[in-house]
Amino acid sequence: MTGALHSAVEIEQPAATILIVDDTPQNLTILGELLCPSYQIRAANSGERALRAARTGTRPDLILLDVMMPGMDGYEVLGKLRADPMTADIPVIFITAMSASEDEERGLQQGAVDYISKPFNPAVVLARVRTQLELKQARDRLARENDWLEQEISRRMRENLLIQDLSVRALACLAEARDTETGNHIVRTQLYVEVLARHLVEHPAFSSALSGSRLEMVVKAAPLHDIGKVGIPDAILLKPGRLTPEEFDIMKTHPLIGADAIDRAIAQSLAGADTGTAELADGAFTFLKVAREISLGHQEKWDGSGYPAGLSGAEIPVSARLMALADVFDALISRRVYKPPMSLDEATRIILDGRNKHFDPDVVDAFVACRDRFAEIAARFPDHETESTGETR
The missing domain is CATH 3.40.50.2300 (Response regulator)
Incomplete structure (x- = not known):
């Protein structure tokens, strides 16, 4: 003692x-x-x-x-x-x-x-x-x-969670620092994902994927959705305007790059772990596995026309389905060099048009029910007054 x-x-x-x-x-x-x-x-x-x-x-x-x-x-x-x-x-x-x-x-x-x-x-x-x-x-x-011990354990757990949050955000900011989609994109999209997840947590089709601590893990992992962009060449990532088909093919590798980075992080951690630590791996790495789901699947589409694997419907992890809508909505309402920001009504129309095509219909319904919350988040965390270049990819 x-x-x-x-x-x-x-x-x-x-x-x-x-x-x-x-x-x-x-x-x-x-x-x-x-x-x-x-x-x-x-x-x-x-x-x-x-x-x-x-x-x-x-x-x-x-x-x-x-x-x-x-x-x-x-x-x-x-x-x-x-x-x-x-x-x-x-x-x-x-x-x-x-x-x-x-x-x-x-x-x-x-x-x-x-x-x-x-x-x-x-x-x-x-x-x-x-x-x-x-x-x-x-x-x-x-x-x-x-x-005293319970308070100390609680304090250290809060401290560890804060360190984890800071580490995740640092990685997300590192990826975003190379991208032209600056500002509060990762903050807004994380909050959009949380709104959707909490609305759907009791839904029969989503409850198992969002039960217990998994909901918090999905929210915490959301900022890592574009971590794979660190592996995209500057000439493509920082190019103003739209990409050529060849350049877009390279851009479409960023989900795989992110997922591979997370896989290697898990493998290297296990390689250096003793037997006791390795036995705890399933629990300890659940968060990273959720982050991998989001990174790999957030560009998939409900109708199977997305990338990198062309998954469709329920084949797409729930976490990635939530991220897909959050990411697109934020791109629609944000300024780009080739377009002004869309209004909430315009963005809503496009999201609705993507129901059963780009997006899970239940996720779209959740968005409609929570649209005012999305608008509040967008207003609370606007981008800085600097014109961004490039496009959402």
């Missing part, structure tokens, strides 16, 4: 508070005088007052509870204490004149931690009280340490 943890939890504790519950004044006096030198003492002479005392003022660390009391007996008091989250974990020692083992067993089954018999033996009372308080202090210390 770290020094920071020790300093956080190993602090001097005040004297424990004990609540004594007994309807006999003599017993309250005897126990109070016996325990007062070492502990803070509170007293109650009925079950009703005991319950109020346990819930108000200084919370007791231990309750000594008489079994045989008029009105509400000790068993009923214990049941009510255990049923209340505020008092459920306070240890209770029964004090009783009864000696039958079945009575003792009943109390222990209800949650009492020990019994003290009348008449009181001072040494036994002190020993049993001290034992139960030490156990409670140990449980409390363990709970504080567990809380």
Whole structure:
């Protein structure tokens, strides 16, 4: 355990508070005088007052509870204490004149931690009280340490996720730095994908592909959709205006380049991993596999006329289908050297025309339902006031 943890939890504790519950004044006096030198003492002479005392003022660390009391007996008091989250974990020692083992067993089954018999033996009372308080202090210390550990694990997980997010965004920005589609393209398209994914997560055709943590992985991987453009020659990638058919054939290799880069990253990581790390590979590399799906499939079309594999319909991964619409929509509403930005209505018309051709019809329906959200994202993250060149490919 770290020094920071020790300093956080190993602090001097005040004297424990004990609540004594007994309807006999003599017993309250005897126990109070016996325990007062070492502990803070509170007293109650009925079950009703005991319950109020346990819930108000200084919370007791231990309750000594008489079994045989008029009105509400000790068993009923214990049941009510255990049923209340505020008092459920306070240890209770029964004090009783009864000696039958079945009575003792009943109390222990209800949650009492020990019994003290009348008449009181001072040494036994002190020993049993001290034992139960030490156990409670140990449980409390363990709970504080567990809380600290949970907070530390949560902090480190958030830190790792932030590092992962920054790494993904750095790779996406590296690819975009060579492209002429600058500005907030990767920010907008990622948000469009998230809107579509959250709208479709309950849809029967999409729920399995977006269930659990997979939805977040799809959103996080979206910025890597064009990472393969780093492998396209500048003469083609930076060319103003439209490409020739030959140049476009080269441009169409960027999904394969991106997918191959991710495959090699996974293979190299596995090659350098020990057996234990390799066994975790399926879980650890799920995110990269989703990124590969998006990179390889975002230029495929629903009718099979896309590239690089000419996939159609459900052959195209869900993540790539979402990315395809997000990418095209952003291209339509963005300025290019050969065209001004389209209006929302114009872009919507083209998206609708692409239903069952370029796009999954269910994804188009999701877009229509969420069109106002798309417009809000576009307005919130506009491109910088610099004229871009080239075209969306």
